[in-house]
Amino acid sequence: MIKVALGSRRAAKIAAVRSCLARLAELDPHWRDAEVIPREVQTHIAAMPLDDAESMRGARERAHAVRARLQREGLTADFFLGLEGGFHMISGAGERLTLLRNWAYVTDGTRGSFGAGPAIPVPETIVTRVIETGRELGEIIDEITGEEDVRSNRGAWGVFSRGLLSRALSFELALIAAFAPFYNPTLYRSNGT
C-alpha cells in the first residue's frame, strides 16, 4: 500500500490529498488505497507568505519536515507532501494584481517536484488589511464572514468565488500538478527520451 505523508493536519489540506489520490487512481489503481499520514510541522517562513517564492519554500520545508518527523517516530512513507498558500503580487498587461495561490511540493526522498493551483484575485480591501496590519488572511476572512476557522473548510477561495472554488480544490489541483513527474516518469526522465 502506498503511504503518503502530509506536513499539516489542516482539514482542507487532508481533503485535498485524498481527492488528489482518487484522481491519480484513475491512471493507476495502486493509488486507490493509499494511506495518508498527516502531521503538524514547524516552518521558518512568514505565517502569511506574500510572494510565490515564500509559499514555495514553505511547501518544500513542510515536506522535508514531515519526513524528518516520521523518521523520529520510526516511520516512513513513499511520498512526503507540503502544501502552502499565500499572496503573490504581479505586474502584467499594464495591471498590478494581488493573487491568492497555493503551492504543493512532493518528494519521494530523492526527487522533488513543485506544482501550483489556480490564482484568484484578492479584493483590494483585503489586500490592504493584510499588508497594513501584518495579520494572516485567515483571521481577516473569519472577521469578514463572522465565521470561525474558514481556512479549514472552504477557505478564502470559497468566499471569493461564492463557493465555485474551495481551498481544498485549489490544493488538489496543485498536488495533481506536482505529482506529474511521479505518475508520468517517462516524459519527465532527465534525458527527455
Ligand SMILES: O=P(O)(O)OP(=O)(O)OP(=O)(O)OC[C@H]1O[C@@H](n2cnc3c(O)ncnc32)[C@H](O)[C@@H]1O
Ligand atoms: O495548519 P497549517 O498547515 O499551517 O495551515 P494554514 O491554514 O495555516 O495554511 P498555510 O500556512 O498554508 O497558509 C498560510 C496562511 O495563508 C492564509 N490562507 C491561505 N489560504 C487561505 C484560505 O483559502 N483561506 C483562509 N486563509 C488562507 C492563512 O491565514 C494561513 O495562515
